[in-house]
Amino acid sequence: MTDLAVIILTYNESIHLERALLHVKHLAKEVFVVDSYSTDKTVEIARAHGATVLQNRFINYAKQFQWALANAPITSTWVMRLDADEIIEPDLADEIATTLPTLPLGITGVNLRRKLVFMDRTIKYGGRGILVLLRIWRHGYGEIEDRWMDEHMIVREGKTVTFLGGFSDHNLNDLTFFTDKHNKYATREAIDALNQRLRFMPRPESMSVERSSFQAAVKRYVKEEIYNRVPFQISAGAYFLYRYVVKLGFLDGREGLIYHVLQGFWYRFLVGAKISELEAAISHVTKLEDILEELERTTGLTLGAASSSEGASAASTSG
Incomplete structure (x- = not known):
């Protein structure tokens, strides 16, 4: 197990979540699923695969993820943001397991090269082939921009490196x-x-x-x-x-x-x-x-919500 915590935000993601969890459950020491009170089997799937489940009322993605950073009982050195419809491929899993523990202290963030799969076809052109995104950071160094759209992870200090392994966004919905x-x-x-x-x-x-x-x-x-x-x-x-x-x-x-x-x-x-x-x-x-x-x-949006910690929460760990 890598000294890594993975955070996945969910709402009715039963179509994707098991796939995402299967690709990280033997890689990450901790997996947290932060759910917005799903009405499908998302929570059951998360618990069945050993993830810690927390629930919080959703305002927007940025506030929900910042709430996760503040409330998930993370003990790992590194933290990763993963969407439910994203896949860590085997070569990236190997790269994370072998390279992440060797990074010097001055490196506080890791970019991943995400490819897009749309209608089961990998989109290679149109400037959408590979998006380089900060997705892994040292615990305590990362935060998410407080935006309503196009929010990115940033690191407060230090430098970043880029891993080359396979990482894909493959949504299965219509x-x-x-x-x-x-x-x-x-x-x-x-x-x-x-x-x-x-x-x-x-x-x-x-x-x-x-x-x-x-x-x-x-x-x-x-x-x-x-x-x-x-x-x-x-x-x-x-x-x-x-x-x-x-x-x-x-x-x-x-x-x-x-x-x-x-x-x-x-x-x-x-x-x-x-x-x-x-x-x-x-x-x-x-x-x-x-x-x-x-x-x-x-x-109909709650634009005046000032606190990312607003909302009731509950946590449980599968046995």
């Missing part, structure tokens, strides 16, 4: 689930984009290269400082053409076409349209507290 999820994501991203300009909620500092992966920092800068300043009627179409033509997304075949249209055009267009809709909803108010209240009413 396109109805995909579009519903991205519709909700679009609302959250619209909130973050508005907050970038209006500052009605506290806003985290921009990521530096040392605190997260270089790729994530560059993507964040381009999106917030360039893309978001262009009218969405232009930027969404231009972005799709960039991904599908310039970045060779057409080489991903039929599945790639579906993915790049939905995620590279429809989703980006929807975010822009929702920003426009929310701007209209708050056009009659000027005070920040009134803006926040109106956005909460319009979106």
Whole structure:
């Protein structure tokens, strides 16, 4: 067992959770499943595979994960963020087991190279082939950005390295689930984009290269400082053409076409349209507290929740 704690957030993830747990149960010393009161068999599956289960009311991903960091009884030297639909492949498991214990104290974070599997096809082009994400960090050095969307792990100090082993995002749900999820994501991203300009909620500092992966920092800068300043009627179409033509997304075949249209055009267009809709909803108010209240009413999101520890919790360990 590696001196590693894995944290997985869940809500109705019975379709994925067993697969994720099977890939880490012989690798990590501790596995914590932080559940948002699932109504399926998620909790039973977690306990059956020896995970410690904690439950907390969900506000957003960032607050839920920060709550997990604050409340999970972690004793391991290293901590890993893993989504229920992600898979640690055997070569990465070997790399973690052999290399992680040998890293010098100045290394506080480890980036992983995540590939995307969509409709059972690995997406290799369109700039979506490999995403480098900070996913492992020394206990006490990592935190998650307090954002409503596109939240990244960062390390407070020290340097990061990148492991090369296989790591994949392979969601097994259908396109109805995909579009519903991205519709909700679009609302959250619209909130973050508005907050970038209006500052009605506290806003985290921009990521530096040392605190997260270089790729994530560059993507964040381009999106917030360039893309978001262009009218969405232009930027969404231009972005799709960039991904599908310039970045060779057409080489991903039929599945790639579906993915790049939905995620590279429809989703980006929807975010822009929702920003426009929310701007209209708050056009009659000027005070920040009134803006926040109106956005909460319009979106149904609890934007004013200030504490990541809010909500009842319970913990249990399988026997």
